[in-house]
Amino acid sequence: GAVVSQHPSWVICKSGTSVKIECRSLDFQATTMFWYRQFPKQSLMLMATSNEGSKATYEQGVEKDKFLINHASLTLSTLTVTSAHPEDSSFYICSARDRQGKNIQYFGAGTRLSVL
């Protein structure tokens, strides 16, 4: 089946630094990718929809200047957490939709962000 690679799987950083998370579709093209945030023992909350070649669409309450999303190619979207603070510590998951319209979304394995 299709694979979505997410990197890194775990990152620890100091407060105030920026962290970039990559989401790649390995064997299909994805015009749309989604970024989710998941707190422990909670559901996935959609943060933003990333569209190739255009600006991301952010959900209400998500700071677009805080969470920068770039979808520069059909196989790569990046989420940058700028000036990270301890409250940004969470599990971030991306998903990608197959461009061929198979109506299936594939999820990455997630990135655990710990901000000290």
Added chain:
Amino acid sequence: AQTVTQSQPEMSVQEAETVTLSCTYDTSESDYYLFWYKQPPSRQMILVIRQEAYKQQNATENRFSVNFQKAAKSFSLKISDSQLGDAAMYFCAYRSPNTGNQFYFGTGTSLTVIP
């Protein structure tokens, strides 16, 4: 916005037995997709089963089957012959083709399988 409700935060089942996880959703749309995802301790989201709303026949995938009641907006998951590897968090999800294909997830049900 669509809402998805999973009223069972935790469920347990004896190995080899059958368990049903419930899910209801609220929508005014007629065309949509429903999914059950499994999230084991590794946190990797794994697709268990999907259902297109226009199909009346309930989807089945080996030991997993759904009871889709469109009028009642209900989408339950039945796991037959439960195995230890079925233990995980299960999320029901709704996807609309009209809102950018984004997912709306339920709050999840934690399934424990008792040996």
